[in-house]
Amino acid sequence: MSMAADDIDRFEASRPRLEAIAYRLLGSAGEAEDAVQETFLRWQAADVGRIEVLEAWLTKVLTNLCLNQLTSARARRETYVGQWLPEPLLAGDPMLGPAETAEQRESVSYAVLALMERLSPSERAVYVLREAFAYPHREIAEILDITEAASQQIFHRARKHVADGRTRTEVDEATARRIVEEFLAAATSGRTESLVRLLTEDAVSIGDGGGRVPARAKAFEGAAAVARFLRGLFKPSKAKRAMAGGAPEVYAWTANGDPAVVAVVDGRVVGVMCLEITAEGISAFRNQVNPGKLDRATARWAAADHGEPLFTAF
Structure with missing residues (x-):
């Protein structure tokens, strides 16, 4: 069934918002794009003349597609090799979505995306729609076919789950770069004590290596253990160069609004390390090295004015 050009344009005007919602719900850019495309196919097949509010209809279809995806994703992640982490988005990626408020910025941070894995699909949907996109509970209730009171209860429960595991401090880009540079100087100094501080x-x-790149299945815990690991990670070796396909160029950047280390080999992003910053220091490193989760980062990197690397590793 063919669709009028203006109807296609109406959908395309909504695509950025839909992709930003789907990414927050799924933690995967590729899966988010697939969910939005399936929403478009359903829009094509619908009797568009009977749809009163386009945004509400599209959001409902997309959200329910993502809820189905989240349910099946839980089963897949039970057999995932090693730790599962979201797909990182580099600074400037339109899929990051709105960033006018602290809540919007935080909802797409790597730390919060990881924390949202603890939520049920319905908790995640209500949290994203309310916290990141400011949907009224009345509209969320209509989208999810629940009562308004239930939406409010689910939101408060989800928000508490996220808040209980959150210690992140928001920093601007200049501060983020300074923190990353200071961290890299300590990590490459060869002295564990400078890292511990x-x-x-x-x-x-x-x-997260996804079984394709070596990554420890269990997290390193405690300042001393993390410092020893990071010191070893940045220690040069032929084996590391061979595994990465060359000597990675290392940059201070931001990903999902967090300070990040980006490692690049011949224009291909081979690793993104997101740092979680608190008032007391760096509390977490989340390292994405699964090649299957770095394609979009590589495409974004090619379009970015990233300047010269801080150094070449390994």
């Missing part, structure tokens, strides 16, 4: 006592380091 930057970390909180309960710091953790988590890596």
